[in-house]
Amino acid sequence: MRSLAFAFTLLVAAPTLAQEQTDASVARFDEGVELLRQERYEEAAAAFRESYRLAPRVTTMCNLALTYDRWGGHRDRAVRAYRTCARDDDTGRYQAYAQRRVGELERELALEEEEEEEEPEVAVTPLPPESSEPPPREDDHTLLWVGVGTAALAAGSFAAGLILALDAQATFDDLRAQLGTPPQVVRGSEEHRRLEAAREAADAALALYIVAGVAAAGAATLVVVDLVTAESPDAPSASLRLRGPGLILDGSF
Numbered sequence: 001m002r003s004l005a006f007a008f009t010l011l012v013a014a015p016t017l018a019q020e021q022t023d024a025s026v027a028r029f030d031e032g033v034e035l036l037r038q039e040r041y042e043e044a045a046a047a048f049r050e051s052y053r054l055a056p057r058v059t060t061m062c063n064l065a066l067t068y069d070r071w072g073g074h075r076d077r078a079v080r081a082y083r084t085c086a087r088d089d090d091t092g093r094y095q096a097y098a099q100r101r102v103g104e105l106e107r108e109l110a111l112e113e114e115e116e117e118e119e120p121e122v123a124v125t126p127l128p129p130e131s132s133e134p135p136p137r138e139d140d141h142t143l144l145w146v147g148v149g150t151a152a153l154a155a156g157s158f159a160a161g162l163i164l165a166l167d168a169q170a171t172f173d174d175l176r177a178q179l180g181t182p183p184q185v186v187r188g189s190e191e192h193r194r195l196e197a198a199r200e201a202a203d204a205a206l207a208l209y210i211v212a213g214v215a216a217a218g219a220a221t222l223v224v225v226d227l228v229t230a231e232s233p234d235a236p237s238a239s240l241r242l243r244g245p246g247l248i249l250d251g252s253f
Contacts, residue, residue, distance in 0.1 A: 025055035032063060041071035058088040062098060075105045147222030154215035161208030164201045171198035 032047030048064035051057075065081030068074040079102055086098035171194055175185070185191040 021054045025051045025057070025060070028054065029057075029060055029063070032060075032067070036063065036067055036070075039070070041067050041074075045071065058085060058090075058094070061085045061088065062094040065098065065101075069101060069105070075109055079105050079109070142226075144223055144226040147219045147226065150215050150219035150222065154212045154219060157208045157215060158212035161205040161212065164208065165205035168198040168201040168205065171195070171201075 028047045028051035032044045032051060035041075035044035035047055045064060045067045048060055048067060052060040052064065061081055062085040065078050065085050068078035068081055082098040082102045082105070086095045086102065089095040089098070175191060175195060175198075176182075179185060179191060185195055
């Protein structure tokens with residue numbers, strides 16, 4: 001009686017265990033399909049592998065092959081999975097596609113191996129022979145052009161100052177002719193306003209004259225330095241360079 005009861009227990013327990021494994025396999029398969037749709041390939045591959053271990057079905061293997069195929073850098077695994085898929089597919093539903101992808105992936109892997117074996121040709125440029133003579137110096141006329149621009153600024157400042165000075169002088173002459181010499185004006189009157197405007201114009205003209213003088217001196221210096229350094233190849237070079245918020249004169253002369 002005990003032997004019969006033990007055998008009966010085994011017969012009942014075996015189908016129950018197989019059904020539990022199948023249910024777990026299906027659950028992991030569904031999870032893998034959802035992960036594959038979300039392009040979470042590493043997790044999807046783990047789910048399909050676990051599903052196939054619990055219940056080796058051809059559908060699971062084919063989906064595992066598709067996961068490796070879409071997951072970059074895993075073409076070798078995709079080839080093995082596709083071969084198993086094509087071999088076990090008795091229905092022919094996945095076989096043709098799996099065989100085609102095996103051929104395509106094997107060709108891609110072969111091309112990669114050929115490219116890795118081929119060593120790229122490196123063009124070697126021969127070094128020029130050593131020479132004791134210094135290389136020729138390229139002419140840099142930056143100072144000359146900056147000096148010309150500075151001279152133009154000086155001329156513009158002088159012209160603007162001259163216009164303001166002549167306008168102020170005309171106003172002074174008009175007020176002297178109208179009010180006498182020196183002109184007596186009442187504060188707040190129209191004549192007083194004209195007198196103050198003339199004084200401001202005179203002050204501005206004086207400032208422009210000073211700017212024009214400094215700019216003219218700087219322009220002359222830059223032009224002379226450029227001409228001197230360009231006349232002799234042995235003369236030290238000098239150039240104007242940007243540094244920080246302004247310009248510096250780099251070199252010696």
